[in-house]
Amino acid sequence: xxxxxxxxxxxxxxxxxxxxxxxxxxxxxxxxxxxxxxxxxxxxxxxxxxxxxxxxxxxxxxxxxxxxxxxxxxxxxxxxxxxxxxxxxxxxxxxxxxxxxxxxxxxxxxxxxxxxxxxxxxxxxxxxxxxxxxxxxxxxxxxxxxxxxxxxxxxxxxxxxxxxxxxxxxxxxxxxxxxxxxxxxxxxxxxxxxxxxxxxxxxxxxx
Numbered sequence: 001x002x003x004x005x006x007x008x009x010x011x012x013x014x015x016x017x018x019x020x021x022x023x024x025x026x027x028x029x030x031x032x033x034x035x036x037x038x039x040x041x042x043x044x045x046x047x048x049x050x051x052x053x054x055x056x057x058x059x060x061x062x063x064x065x066x067x068x069x070x071x072x073x074x075x076x077x078x079x080x081x082x083x084x085x086x087x088x089x090x091x092x093x094x095x096x097x098x099x100x101x102x103x104x105x106x107x108x109x110x111x112x113x114x115x116x117x118x119x120x121x122x123x124x125x126x127x128x129x130x131x132x133x134x135x136x137x138x139x140x141x142x143x144x145x146x147x148x149x150x151x152x153x154x155x156x157x158x159x160x161x162x163x164x165x166x167x168x169x170x171x172x173x174x175x176x177x178x179x180x181x182x183x184x185x186x187x188x189x190x191x192x193x194x195x196x197x198x199x200x201x202x203x204x205x206x207x
Contacts, residue, residue: 042066050154059155061094064103068111076105080112082187091158091189095197106188107158114165114184115141121180140177144168162190166204179207 029035045066050056057066078087089106097103119137128139147168153160162185169177182203185191189199 045149048149049152049156053154056152056154056156060098060100061103061157062155063100064094064097065107065156065158065161067100067104068108076108077102078105078109080109082113082116089188090199091194092197092199094158107161110158110162110185110188110190111145113187114181117180117184118177121177140173143172144177144181147172158190159194178204182207 046054046057049062049066057063078089081087087109089109091106091110094103094106097106115138117137118141122135122137122140125131125134125136125139128134128136128142132139132143144165148161148164151164151167165181165185166178169175169181182192186201186203189201191200191202192204193202194200
């Protein structure tokens, strides 16, 4: 799907050529819902991050997180897991990574760890898609996910992508999940003192 295509002006069209050539017959990605949702959500995350300029997920590190914001299942080389023997990726892993989807995989697993921890504490809602007013972990996670986008700085790094999660939990839930979040991030090396791709497992006092 292409909207406001800068390739031309004073025109409109609906083209339907096959785009996905790895299968026989070829398939058109515009007819696959997860692709449409992923690309649409780029618009949401680009607009919300960094004050609405639409240009704040441009660095490689920020671009990697941008891929995750739009499609949590994402493109990955490891299963998402809280078990380090299944998925060993940590904050320090991105020091060796230079492609946005590879970097995004690290952030996605961190968010998966936060998700799993919140569900363990608060349970799981099977009606979250229809009723966002619940207090179950999957609902809490999605509220924090969206709220954090508003506070993210332009061309963010992993540490200053983590900090909005802590802040929005204070804002929405009076900090009820701060320790759960800190422990989840720290378990993947993104503790309080993590910087310059060096792992840290420290958490806030009281956690």
